[in-house]
Amino acid sequence: MTLELVKKSKHISILGCGWLGLPLAIDRIAKGDTIKGSTTTESKIEKLxxxxxxxxxxxxxESLxxxxxxxxxxxxxxxxxxxPKRIPNIIEIYQNQIKxxxxxxxxxxxxxxxxxxxVYQNTNGKVTETLNIEPEKESGKAVAAVERLLQEQFENRVSIIRLSGLIGDDRLPGRFLANKKEVQNGDVPINxxxxxxxxxxxxxxxxxxxWGEIINGCADQHPIRKEYYTLAAQKIGLTPPTFIKQEKQAYKIISNTKSKTLLGYSYIHPDPLKLI
Incomplete structure (x- = not known):
């Protein structure tokens, strides 16, 4: 049994031990892996x-x-x-940092x-990993540029996981839009x-x-934005946002089918409304 565990354990370097990277590192250590983790904050060294x-x-x-x-x-x-940080010249800076x-x-x-x-543009429908991406925001363009950079250099040795909006722990969705007025796209599905x-x-x-894959990560269910953020704000005692009426609303529905079929993955939290 011991020899089997030694064989399966891995050495992993995690670039960025923050909100996601730190609990990921802790989880991998519990599985027997050896983890190196980076941070830009000196006060986090002892925690790591x-x-x-x-x-x-x-x-x-900026390092040696x-x-x-x-x-x-x-x-x-x-x-x-x-x-990437949301700063001027985000596309160039993010690529240079990764390079x-x-x-x-x-x-x-x-x-x-x-x-x-x-990285996905709004299609007013379901999007899969096969879509020819045309990011609409600068942050999406920066991430897409780094995806291409990594694929060109590492080809079948790099896998890309495209995550939807991150929730859990201290990221309470009720705070995201609380007290806001005339919020757009209230009737679109969320990811x-x-x-x-x-x-x-x-x-x-x-x-x-x-390896060599692009995989979407998103909950199974896609509640309507207005319903989701209203309930989330009420749950933690904050003033819900108000939404404006719009005839046309832009959206996309992220498909997680590939993550299930390729990886055999079953989502722990398939319905975001049950987390409120």
């Missing part, structure tokens, strides 16, 4: 150590080669969990890039995913060795 993570403090694009080499060396899998670490990834290491469904399912999907990619 306490959880059994080997911590690294650096900022992409040795730091990158130490962080990446010896790991079979690199998880890039570093979203700074890529030369230090070896020819045998696998990569998981935590992407976003913001969200709980953090536990984000971790579940990442684990499934690793365990199934599903």
């Amino acid at each position: 150590k306490t959880e059994g993570i080997t911590p690294y403090l650096f900022t992409l694009g 080669e040795k730091e990158y080499l130490d962080f990446l060396s010896g790991s079979e899998i690199i998880i890039i969990n570093f979203p 700074s670490i890529l030369p230090f990834i070896s020819d045998t290491q696998k990569i998981i890039f935590i992407s976003s469904t913001s 969200v995913i709980h953090r536990e399912d984000c971790i579940g999907l990442i684990n499934a990619v690793i365990e199934k060795e599903a």
Whole structure:
């Protein structure tokens, strides 16, 4: 039994041990893996150590080669969990940040890039991973540019997980639109995913060795935006948003079918309304 566990354990580097990366690291350690984790915040170093993570403090694009080499060396899998900041020149800056670490990834290491469904344009219908993406916002364009960058360099060694709106733990949807007036698109379906399912999907990619794939992550159900955010605000005692009437409303429905068929994944939280 011991030999079997040793064989299955992995060495993983997680770039970005924040809201998602830290609980992911803790989960992988519980499975017997050895984890290196990066942060840009010095005060988080002790927390990472306490959880059994080997911590690294650096900022992409501003660090020394040795730091990158130490962080990446010896790991079979690199998880890039570093979203772009909403700043001017976001597309160029985000690409340059990711580019700074890529030369230090070896020819045998696998990569998981935590992407976003913001890369999809509104189609007023269901969207799958086969859609030719045309991002509408700068953040989506930045993420799409990095997807292409990674695919060109690593091809079948990189898997991209496009996550919908993130909820769970301290990310309470009731706060997102509370007190807001004349909010648009009240009658469109929403796309969200709980953090536990984000971790579940990442684990499934690793365990199934599903490399070279693009996979959407989204809850099964898509409640109407007005209903969802009104109930969510009321639940925590905040003033619900008000929505304007619109004849035409833009939306998309993220399909999670591939995550189920390819990975055999069953969502822990399929219905967002049950989380309110």
